[in-house]
Amino acid sequence: MGSQEVLIEAQQLTKKFDDFTAVDHIDFKVYKGECVGFLGPNGAGKTTTVRMMYCFLPPTSGELTLAGLSVNKQCREIKSIVGVAPQEENLDPDFTVTKNLTVYARYFDIPKDEALKRANEQLKFFQLEEKREVPIAALSTGMKRRLIFARALLNQPQILLLDEPTTGLDPQARHLAWDEVRNLKKQQVTIILTTHYMDEAAVLCDRILIMDRGKIIEEGKPAELVRKHIGEEVLEVDYDEKLLPTLKEAFPDARFERLGDRMQIFTDKPHGVFEGFLKEHSMQNVTIRTANLEDVFLKLTGRGLREE
Amino acid sequence: MTSTNIRRSPARFSIPKLTYRVWKVWHRNFDVFMKTIKVNFLPSLLEPILYLLAFGYGLGGFIQNIGGQPYINFIAPALVAIAVMNGAFFECTFGSFVRMYYQKTFDAIVATPVSVEEVVAGELLWGATRATINATIVLIVIAVFRLITSPLFLLVPLIAFFGGLMFASIAMCFTALAPDIDFFNYPSFLFVTPMLFLSGTFFPLTSLPSAAQATAMAVLPLTHIVNIARGVVAGHTEAILGLNPQMLLPISIAWIVLVTIFFFIVSINLMKKRLTG
Ligand SMILES: Nc1ncnc2c1ncn2[C@@H]1O[C@H](COP(=O)(O)OP(=O)(O)O)[C@@H](O)[C@H]1O
Ligand SMILES: [Mg+2]
Numbered sequence: 358m359g360s361q362e363v364l365i366e367a368q369q370l371t372k373k374f375d376d377f378t379a380v381d382h383i384d385f386k387v388y389k390g391e392c393v394g395f396l397g398p399n400g401a402g403k404t405t406t407v408r409m410m411y412c413f414l415p416p417t418s419g420e421l422t423l424a425g426l427s428v429n430k431q432c433r434e435i436k437s438i439v440g441v442a443p444q445e446e447n448l449d450p451d452f453t454v455t456k457n458l459t460v461y462a463r464y465f466d467i468p469k470d471e472a473l474k475r476a477n478e479q480l481k482f483f484q485l486e487e488k489r490e491v492p493i494a495a496l497s498t499g500m501k502r503r504l505i506f507a508r509a510l511l512n513q514p515q516i517l518l519l520d521e522p523t524t525g526l527d528p529q530a531r532h533l534a535w536d537e538v539r540n541l542k543k544q545q546v547t548i549i550l551t552t553h554y555m556d557e558a559a560v561l562c563d564r565i566l567i568m569d570r571g572k573i574i575e576e577g578k579p580a581e582l583v584r585k586h587i588g589e590e591v592l593e594v595d596y597d598e599k600l601l602p603t604l605k606e607a608f609p610d611a612r613f614e615r616l617g618d619r620m621q622i623f624t625d626k627p628h629g630v631f632e633g634f635l636k637e638h639s640m641q642n643v644t645i646r647t648a649n650l651e652d653v654f655l656k657l658t659g660r661g662l663r664e665e
Numbered sequence: 666m667t668s669t670n671i672r673r674s675p676a677r678f679s680i681p682k683l684t685y686r687v688w689k690v691w692h693r694n695f696d697v698f699m700k701t702i703k704v705n706f707l708p709s710l711l712e713p714i715l716y717l718l719a720f721g722y723g724l725g726g727f728i729q730n731i732g733g734q735p736y737i738n739f740i741a742p743a744l745v746a747i748a749v750m751n752g753a754f755f756e757c758t759f760g761s762f763v764r765m766y767y768q769k770t771f772d773a774i775v776a777t778p779v780s781v782e783e784v785v786a787g788e789l790l791w792g793a794t795r796a797t798i799n800a801t802i803v804l805i806v807i808a809v810f811r812l813i814t815s816p817l818f819l820l821v822p823l824i825a826f827f828g829g830l831m832f833a834s835i836a837m838c839f840t841a842l843a844p845d846i847d848f849f850n851y852p853s854f855l856f857v858t859p860m861l862f863l864s865g866t867f868f869p870l871t872s873l874p875s876a877a878q879a880t881a882m883a884v885l886p887l888t889h890i891v892n893i894a895r896g897v898v899a900g901h902t903e904a905i906l907g908l909n910p911q912m913l914l915p916i917s918i919a920w921i922v923l924v925t926i927f928f929f930i931v932s933i934n935l936m937k938k939r940l941t942g
Contacts, residue, residue, distance in 0.1 A: 411776055412775075413772070413775060413776065413941075414942060415941060415942075432780065433778050433780070436776065436778045437777075439776075441776040443772070443773075445772070446769075447770070447772045447773040448773070449693075449773065450768055452697070460696065461773070463692065464686070464689050464777035464778065464779050465777055465778060466778070
């Protein structure tokens with residue numbers, strides 16, 4: 358968990374591309390040692406925010422500081438203490454796996470022997486040892502993402518920016534990445550993580566910021582957000598018009614939502630309220646589950662698809 | 666800290682601030698070059714040999730001496746100059762564009778303490794290095810053909826580096842403006858190819874009217890590299906616009922220095938604008 362030392366702070370941070378506002382006057386703080394998840398539909402502005410953090414894009418207006426350093430003036434210092442795993446694959450196709458890491462380390466002035474030592478450690482952890490001398494083109498998508506993660510750790514960063522680090526990974530590799538995030542949290546590394554996987558955010562992040570259309574629309578601890586917006590339990594059943602009045606009568610405080618031929622009923626009553634009801638009424642294809650972050654996400658950002 | 670909301674003016678034109686990190690970008694390209702050195706070496710070696718055989722010996726047999734020297738001796742220094750132009754120009758158009766646009770190499774580097782300006786400057790220095798390597802290979806070829814007649818030829822690598830930096834900087838401006846890789850057909854056919862023939866390379870500029878000579882001196886960078894290359898390899902120059910070498914060489918050197926400084930700064934600014942929006 359985080360301390361009270363603010364490590365990243367944004368004030369009225371804004372990024373415009375011509376007339377389009379991708380990040381719209383956002384404020385947030387991240388404390389030392391925290392893992393903060395940025396969630397949001399495609400185009401919400403997560404990547405743009407992350408890019409401003411490592412000086413890839415200059416803000417249009419507002420303030421952004423990392424470890425007290427301003428992105429407007431102290432980029433070199435910021436970049437030396439930040440590790441970046443970008444969303445877009447940008448490994449160097451002209452080099453092998455190992456050489457990718459050692460050349461990258463050279464940009465940080467890490468001496469050759471030390472660079473090779475760190476590269477080997479990372480390759481071992483990310484299970485890429487057998488691929489050492491292989492060119493990038495011969496790696497699978499999952500291996501490339503792991504190598505990008507490994508590369509972000511070479512400078513032993515205080516702040517780690519992970520932009521969709523697990524997109525395209527199989528479950529094994531995803532868990533490997535999660536383990537590494539947990540290790541780093543133990544070492545007090547401050548982590549910014551964007552993801553489309555709500556389970557990942559719920560497991561790894563101390564705090565969540567939900568972005569939509571360039572604004573931060575909600576923030577809090579994962580469990581608190583679920584309790585605040587959704588409640589405890591969700592009943593999912595086939596949609597049935599005749600059943601609706603009965604359900605509404607039984608659960609007057611619940612929120613109802615229809616999705617095609619399915620229906621969801623959200624309650625903030627303690628666990629077990631649906632079971633009693635089910636004993637007395639027969640219904641088709643019933644599921645009762647615990648409310649989760651995905652429910653929050655869909656409630657707050659809507660179900661409409663965002664095309665990019 | 667109070668919340669400020671000052672609208673920052675877009676990145677202004679500036680003299681780039683560069684550190685030793687420029688060489689790290691150069692080093693990256695050098696490592697790739699060394700990996701593929703055999704493929705890189707052969708064309709640079711074969712091309713001047715073919716030129717010398719076809720133009721020097723083949724065509725040269727039908728041509729009278731130029732300024733008292735055989736035709737092959739006339740074109741040899743020009744081949745050095747052409748190697749400078751081609752080496753730097755192609756490295757910083759196609760080469761840099763591929764690294765920037767397709768490989769996202771620049772994106773990866775600017776996440777480290779290396780700045781955008783340093784990435785571009787590193788590319789320019791690498792372009793100049795490629796020019797130097799290519800020109801040196803040509804120099805060796807013409808030495809083997811016994812076409813060097815002045816001890817000043819030892820200055821060729823130095824000239825190639827600065828001439829290469831000029832062409833690299835000009836090329837990088839096209840790269841900053843290129844919407845896609847096919848765009849480079851325009852500068853190749855409208856700029857490089859005409860220069861290849863109209864800069865006193867394969868026929869004397871002095872055989873053209875003085876207006877044409879003045880135009881070549883004013884706007885064709887290759888003319889100046891040819892002048893200097895001829896000065897150091899053959900020991901004399903053409904009397905372009907009636908100027909003797911003591912006048913012509915300082916003019917060409919000054920021209921290259923000014924144009925290089927100008928485009929070096931402009932290209933880095935244009936690339937910075939392209940890469941950081
Ligand atoms: N370089 C750019 N030029 C113009 N528009 C951009 C640029 N980068 C991002 N955008 C736009 O800004 C919005 C936010 O993008 P992004 O930050 O990538 O969103 P997210 O990572 O949340 O999916 C999108 O509408 C995207 O099209
Ligand atoms: Mg994104």
